[in-house]
Amino acid sequence: MPSASGSSRSRRSARSSNDSAIQPADVRWVVLTHLHTDHAGGLHHFPDNEILVTRTELEYASGLRGRLRGYVANKHWPAGFRPTMLELEPEPLGPFPQSLRLTEAGDVTLVPVAGHTPGQIGVLVDEGDHTVFLAGDSSYTQELMLRGTADGVGADEQAERLTHERIRAFAAETPTVYLVAHDPETGGRLNERRLVHPIPTEVAA
Numbered sequence: 001m002p003s004a005s006g007s008s009r010s011r012r013s014a015r016s017s018n019d020s021a022i023q024p025a026d027v028r029w030v031v032l033t034h035l036h037t038d039h040a041g042g043l044h045h046f047p048d049n050e051i052l053v054t055r056t057e058l059e060y061a062s063g064l065r066g067r068l069r070g071y072v073a074n075k076h077w078p079a080g081f082r083p084t085m086l087e088l089e090p091e092p093l094g095p096f097p098q099s100l101r102l103t104e105a106g107d108v109t110l111v112p113v114a115g116h117t118p119g120q121i122g123v124l125v126d127e128g129d130h131t132v133f134l135a136g137d138s139s140y141t142q143e144l145m146l147r148g149t150a151d152g153v154g155a156d157e158q159a160e161r162l163t164h165e166r167i168r169a170f171a172a173e174t175p176t177v178y179l180v181a182h183d184p185e186t187g188g189r190l191n192e193r194r195l196v197h198p199i200p201t202e203v204a205a
């Protein structure tokens with residue numbers, strides 16, 4: 001499934017009834033945090049939607065080089081796959097040096113979370129008194145992010161640890177629900193809007 005889809009409308013319908021699936025027509029954008037198959041493999045469900053991905057990620061994942069880098073199924077992207085390529089703006093957002101505001105209301109913003117892949121982005125959804133942080137594969141679990149432990153399969157472990165530092169700094173200043181794709185606790189955290197409590201001291205690398 002795509003990593004994140006965002007519009008106030010789709011979020012509302014997702015929250016108003018747990019058993020009503022979101023239809024493609026309800027979705028304004030499909031935001032791909034990155035292009036690994038387990039995050040981009042459901043694109044054929046959204047043939048008419050605008051797909052957003054960073055230029056860095058698309059270039060890194062494409063072609064034979066992309067396949068050698070682990071994007072093994074890039075031949076199976078839907079025919080005519082032409083996502084909108086994003087460039088983040090040099091507009092800092094808290095500890096993140098760049099960002100891109102997606103919605104006019106300013107309640108959905110993209111930030112760089114490189115490491116797992118060079119062009120990975122996180123989606124920040126401002127829900128008023130807290131922010132939901134859709135972080136792709138920034139870490140396998142929240143615990144590993146808090147401890148600053150790189151997962152060992154990322155493209156760049158140093159970048160991954162820097163991303164963890166930034167996420168911890170963000171969560172220290174903004175109440176944050178941290179959602180990564182492979183953490184078994186992610187569903188529960190989303191349902192209960194359970195906040196991250198960052199470890200306030202520096203963690204040794």
Ligand SMILES: [Zn+2]
Nearest residue numbers: 034036116137
């Ligand atoms: Zn991944």
